[in-house]
Amino acid sequence: MLDRSALHHLSEAAVAIELETPDMTLNIGPQHPSTHGVLRLVAKVDGEKVYDVQPVVGYMHRGYEKISEVRTYPQIITLINRIEWVSGYANEIPFLVATERIMGVEAPPRAQYIRLILTEMTRLSSHLMFMGSYPLELGAATPLMFALRERERVLDLIESVTGGRFHPNFNRIGGVKPVAGAGPSQKKASQDLPAGFLQETRRAMDQVLSTSDEIEDLIAGNEVLLARTKGVGILPAEVALAYGVSGPNLRASGVDFDLRKKADYLPYDELDFETAVTETGDCWDRWWVRLVEIRESAKMIKQAVDQIPSGPLQAKVPRVIKVPKGETYVRAENPKGEMGYHVISEGGQIPYRVKIRSASFNNISILPHILEGILIPDIVAIMGSLDFVLGDVDR
Amino acid sequence: MSDLLANFWILLALKLVAIGALVPVTALVIGYAELKISAHMQSRIGPYFAGGRWGWAQLIADGIKFFQKEDIIPEEADRQVFKWAPALVLLSTVALFVVIPFSPTLIVQDLDLGVFYVLAISSVSTIGVLMAGWSSANKYSLMGGLRAAGQLIAYELPLLLAVVGVIIQAGTMSLVGIVEAQASFEVFGTIAVPYVAVQFVGFLVFMTAALAELNRIPFDLPVAESELVMGFVTEYSGFRFLFFFLGEYANMFSMSAIASTLFLGGYHFPGLNAEIWGPVVLTVKILALAFLMIWFRWTFPRLREDQLQKFAWKWLIPVSLANIAVTGIFKVVM
Numbered sequence: 001m002l003d004r005s006a007l008h009h010l011s012e013a014a015v016a017i018e019l020e021t022p023d024m025t026l027n028i029g030p031q032h033p034s035t036h037g038v039l040r041l042v043a044k045v046d047g048e049k050v051y052d053v054q055p056v057v058g059y060m061h062r063g064y065e066k067i068s069e070v071r072t073y074p075q076i077i078t079l080i081n082r083i084e085w086v087s088g089y090a091n092e093i094p095f096l097v098a099t100e101r102i103m104g105v106e107a108p109p110r111a112q113y114i115r116l117i118l119t120e121m122t123r124l125s126s127h128l129m130f131m132g133s134y135p136l137e138l139g140a141a142t143p144l145m146f147a148l149r150e151r152e153r154v155l156d157l158i159e160s161v162t163g164g165r166f167h168p169n170f171n172r173i174g175g176v177k178p179v180a181g182a183g184p185s186q187k188k189a190s191q192d193l194p195a196g197f198l199q200e201t202r203r204a205m206d207q208v209l210s211t212s213d214e215i216e217d218l219i220a221g222n223e224v225l226l227a228r229t230k231g232v233g234i235l236p237a238e239v240a241l242a243y244g245v246s247g248p249n250l251r252a253s254g255v256d257f258d259l260r261k262k263a264d265y266l267p268y269d270e271l272d273f274e275t276a277v278t279e280t281g282d283c284w285d286r287w288w289v290r291l292v293e294i295r296e297s298a299k300m301i302k303q304a305v306d307q308i309p310s311g312p313l314q315a316k317v318p319r320v321i322k323v324p325k326g327e328t329y330v331r332a333e334n335p336k337g338e339m340g341y342h343v344i345s346e347g348g349q350i351p352y353r354v355k356i357r358s359a360s361f362n363n364i365s366i367l368p369h370i371l372e373g374i375l376i377p378d379i380v381a382i383m384g385s386l387d388f389v390l391g392d393v394d395r
Numbered sequence: 396m397s398d399l400l401a402n403f404w405i406l407l408a409l410k411l412v413a414i415g416a417l418v419p420v421t422a423l424v425i426g427y428a429e430l431k432i433s434a435h436m437q438s439r440i441g442p443y444f445a446g447g448r449w450g451w452a453q454l455i456a457d458g459i460k461f462f463q464k465e466d467i468i469p470e471e472a473d474r475q476v477f478k479w480a481p482a483l484v485l486l487s488t489v490a491l492f493v494v495i496p497f498s499p500t501l502i503v504q505d506l507d508l509g510v511f512y513v514l515a516i517s518s519v520s521t522i523g524v525l526m527a528g529w530s531s532a533n534k535y536s537l538m539g540g541l542r543a544a545g546q547l548i549a550y551e552l553p554l555l556l557a558v559v560g561v562i563i564q565a566g567t568m569s570l571v572g573i574v575e576a577q578a579s580f581e582v583f584g585t586i587a588v589p590y591v592a593v594q595f596v597g598f599l600v601f602m603t604a605a606l607a608e609l610n611r612i613p614f615d616l617p618v619a620e621s622e623l624v625m626g627f628v629t630e631y632s633g634f635r636f637l638f639f640f641l642g643e644y645a646n647m648f649s650m651s652a653i654a655s656t657l658f659l660g661g662y663h664f665p666g667l668n669a670e671i672w673g674p675v676v677l678t679v680k681i682l683a684l685a686f687l688m689i690w691f692r693w694t695f696p697r698l699r700e701d702q703l704q705k706f707a708w709k710w711l712i713p714v715s716l717a718n719i720a721v722t723g724i725f726k727v728v729m
Contacts, residue, residue, distance in 0.1 A: 026534055034621040048538070048700050137621045139612050139697030145437035224613050225696045376538070377699045380621050 026376075030059050034137050034380045037390030039364070043371075043379070050379060053371040055364055060394040068354040073099050073173060073321045076354065080341075081167040083358060084392035087126040087335040088167045089158065090119045095354075096171050097265045098330040098343040102323050103173070105315045109267070111175040113308040114193065116266045117201070118158060118170070120297045120304070124208060125154045126335035127248075127290045127297070130387045131215050134287060137384040138228050143218055150211045153204045160194050173321050175314030192313065198305045205298040205305075212294050219287075229283035233370050233382035236281060243369070244362035247337025248289045249386055253281030259333035266332075270307070273300050283385035290387070322349055336360050336392060360392035410503045414492045418485075422644035425685050426454045429644075432686065433693045461640075464633035471532035472630065480530060481631065481638035483523035488642045490516045491649040496571045498662050498673030509570035510562060513653050514555055517608060520642065521547040524610075524617060527639075528627040539626025542700060543610065543617035549707035550607035550614075556715035557601040560594050560722040561657045570653075574661035578669075589660035593725075596718045598658040600711050602687070605650045607707070609643065611688055613695040616703060651684035652677065659684075 029040040038059035044052040064083060068076050080095055081088040093115060100106060107115070132147030155165045162168030162177070170177050219225055235245070237253045250257055258275040260268040276292035278285035323345040331340030337359025346352040363386050371379055427442075430453065434441025442450025468477055494509045496502040506512050521543050528540015562568055565576035577589050591598045607614035618626035628639050655661060659680045662673030669676075698706065 024534060033624060047541075135696055139615065139619070139621065140693075140695060141433070142437050142693050145439060149438060222695065224698060227702055228696055228699060375699060375701065377616075377619070377622050377697075 028379065030056075034384065035390075036383070036388060039383075039388075039390055039393070041367070041371075041379070043376075045376065048375045048377075050371060050374055050376060053368055053379070055367045057361075057364070057390075057393050060390050062391075062395065064395045065354055065356055068351060070350065072349045073323060073351065076351070077171055077173075078167075078169050080356070081169060082391065083356065083395055084334065084336060084339075084360065084389045085166055086129055086389050087122040089122040089162075089170065090126075090332070090334045091339060092169075092171045093119055094265060094330045094332040094339055095341045095343065096173060097332070098328050098341050099173050099321075099323060100315075101328050101330065102326040102343065102345050103317070103321075104324075105174045105317055107175045107315055108312045109309045110311045111313045111315075112267050113304055114161070114176050114313070115171065116268065116271075117301055117304050117308075118161065118168075119266065120301050121154050121158050123297045123335040124294060124301075125151050125158070127294045128154065128208075130287075130290055131219075131294070134384045134387075135219060135225060137380050138225060140219075140222070140225065143215060146211070146215060146218065150208055153207060157197070157201055157204055160197060160200075172314060172317075174317040175312070198308070201305050202302055205302050208298045209295060212291060212298070216291060226284065228377075228381055229287060229385070231280075232283045232378050233374070233385060234280060234282045235366060235370055239369060240281065240366070243366045245337070245366055246362060247333065247335070247359050248276075248293060249286055249337065249363055251275060251277045252285040252289045254279050259331060259338060263331060263333075265330055268300075271300050271303050273303075283381050286385040286387070320349065323347070323351070331357065334359055336387060336389065337363055356395055358392045358395055360388035360390075361395075364388050364393055414489060414503060417492055418489050418645045419641060421648035422641045423454050423458075425647050425682075426640075426644045427451065428682070428685065429689050429692075430454070432689050436690075436693045458637060461637040462634050464636075466633040466635060467630075469532050469630050473530035473532070476526050476530035477630075478635070480523045480527035481635040481642070483526065484520045484642040485638045485645075487516050487519035487523065488646045488649060490519075491646070491653070494570055495649065495652045495677075496574060496656060496661060496673075497677055498670055499571060499575075500670065501674060502571060505569055505571045508568050510558055510568040510573070510657070513570075514551075514558065517554075517646075517650070518547055518551055520646065521608075524627050527631070528617075531627070531630040533630050535623040535625075536627050536629050539617045539619070539623050539629070542619075542623075543627065545700070546607055546610070546614065546616065546703065549704050550604045550711075553600050553707060553711035553715050554604035554608060556712065556719060557597040557604065558657060559719050560597040560715075561590055563719070563722050563726050564590060564594065570656050570661070574656055574663050577660045578663040586665050587660075587663070589658060589663075591658040594658060594718070594722070596714060597722075598654070600715045600718070601654055601658065602684070603711060604707075605654060606688060606691065607703075609646055609650055609688070611647075612692040613697050614703060615692075615697055616700060619697060647685055647688060648681060651681040651688070654684055655680035 023044050023046055026043045026045050027040065028043055029035040030038040035041065040056040040059065042054045042056060043050050064079055067079060071079065076095065077092050080091050083091050128147045128151040132144035135143040158168060159165045162170035235253050237255050240250050240253045241255060254277060256275060256277045261275060273296045276289045276296065278289055325345055325347045327344040329340055329342040331338050338357065339359055340357035342355035343351055344353040370382055431441045442453035444450060445456050446452025468474055491513060493503045494506055494512055496505065524543040525540045528536045528543065561573060565573040567573060567576065578587050580587050580590065610617050618628065628636060631639060655677060662669050662677045664672065664676045667676060
């Protein structure tokens with residue numbers, strides 16, 4: 001017969017054995033519905049819990065920086081359109097301004113205003129896309145259609161000016177392309193914005209403003225969505241700054257930094273607008289900041305349409321663009337965040353070096369930090385809220 | 396004719412054919428309704444060309460397409476389990492149709508323990524889902540299957556508890572008996588009211604739990620295409636995928652049928668002869684509930700796993716327990 005103390009020890013021993021569950025390595029992507037293209041996340045998961053995520057980027061590297069060294073400046077404008085394809089037009093602006101500064105020319109005020117209006121329209125289109133795609137990632141399909149319907153109006157306006165919807169290639173060094181609104185039947189190209197564009201823009205912006213209220217009702221009133229986003233993926237301001245996060249993601253963390261206020265690449269100082277800043281830095285705040293930015297952009301466009309000056313669209317530049325020796329760095333507030341070009345010219349038609357600073361690359365560098373110790377569904381919620389584009393990450 | 400119907404085997408064959416026809420037809424009708432209603436909600440047109448008008452043949456065309464597809468089984472998969480999983484899911488749905496009373500006599504088999512049978516059979520489909528998830532040899536499928544199992548445990552309870560209130564009131568577990576009890580349930584006057592009038596809490600809990608049973612948004616975590624690609628159906632193709640698809644929509648129909656039988660008076664409507672109008676009345680009620688489910692799906696995002704569990708254990712189960720207590724007290728007192 002066993003004595004009691006031995007039994008006691010046996011039971012102790014049984015308790016002390018812990019069941020070891022091996023970790024599962026989950027490869028999310030590069031082919032996955034919610035990695036926005038070809039981002040790959042190597043996640044170590046324990047059931048639903050994620051405790052280590054490493055993003056693997058580079059699947060879409062197209063070498064724009066290197067190609068830029070063998071292309072003329074006007075050709076580069078076409079290329080860099082494709083870096084961040086959701087807001088192609090806005091990509092061109094900092095490069096143009098950098099080139100113009102080295103050359104010592106400045107676009108005429110009317111051209112600058114047209115650039116500003118189109119940039120803000122691009123921001124609208126990008127943010128509206130986010131308004132739709134983010135709920136979709138959380139499982140709600142309907143807001144996508146509402147948002148895309150509005151985006152269509154904005155894209156139509158962009159198309160009416162530039163002839164393109166995503167990659168307009170409308171800018172020229174020293175101004176904007178002075179051909180617009182001309183159908184194929186019209187022999188002589190119009191030298192300005194298409195007729196009725198300004199009125200149509202005012203109307204469309206009112207429509208966007210009212211739809212932004214509708215989207216707010218639809219999404220902000222949805223308790224499931226609030227439960228999925230509030231307090232999820234909190235990004236503290238100091239971490240965001242340390243990683244170089246920019247744009248709406250940074251402002252959602254409570255840092256009031258907007259290059260439209262701080263830099264002077266377009267005449268934003270002549271417009272009256274506010275930057276959206278929130279405190280917490282969770283997914284919900286990132287969504288909210290973008291909603292407010294849609295409203296501010298719509299108001300900005302209305303103001304710009306009201307006070308657009310008349311005059312030429314193109315500064316005097318030589319027929320063959322030759323840029324003198326020099327270098328400069330120009331950064332701009334793109335829809336996704338700060339986008340900058342460091343252009344070095346050794347003289348001639350081709351730049352010596354173009355360094356591209358894109359917003360999404362820095363914005364997703366935060367992923368290992370922010371995706372630790374969460375649940376798998378939150379990966380999607382957080383990644384979606386960062387609103388990155390893989391073309392912008394990999395360039 | 397009546398001689399023919401009296402023969403057990405002929406009657407059985409007729410019933411089997413009826414169910415065999417009913418399952419795909421209901422799946423097609425509800426699937427088509429989902430396409431069209433969601434399109435309307437999203438300011439789209441939806442299917443338009445197939446069949447000549449209104450795209451009515453869209454899902455039939457889809458079904459034919461699925462049969463033409465290659466039946467791919469992953470090399471690493473557990474072949475037998477992988478093959479049987481969709482059949483099990485569909486079978487559990489088909490088995491539910493056995494006890495749905497379309498009229499006092501138009502029912503395949505009225506079981507004394509009809510409600511019990513429904514609750515037992517409806518959870519079999521989750522085993523099919525778990526089998527599919529496990530056998531696919533895919534991490535996403537596995538997680539989808541396990542989520543389905545977790546969801547089953549969490550939501551089977553409120554589903555069951557919500558029904559208990561009805562059983563207490565009706566005093567029977569036969570589905571025909573419950574409808575007949577509602578036909579003579581005159582609590583607010585002389586017109587019979589369905590149980591939803593007094594079992595409103597139970598109805599809400601039942602519908603919520605039924606949504607979870609059906610893996611529909613906001614409880615569609617086992618498929619959750621933005622997280623788990625397609626969950627447990629990721630590796631399925633061709634007609635095996637079609638089985639899951641048919642199962643999902645036919646299950647919507649049968650769950651709505653059970654809900655309308657238990658809470659909305661089933662085939663009974665005051666002033667209409669149930670023998671003649673019963674099937675129509677029940678179908679209208681079912682389609683109304685199915686519309687509700689479609690509406691939810693296109694309105695809500697999905698919950699997170701922990702929120703799903705919290706919702707079941709901290710809200711639905713206590714609420715349904717309280718509902719049982721209150722029902723019991725009223726039953727005894729009144």
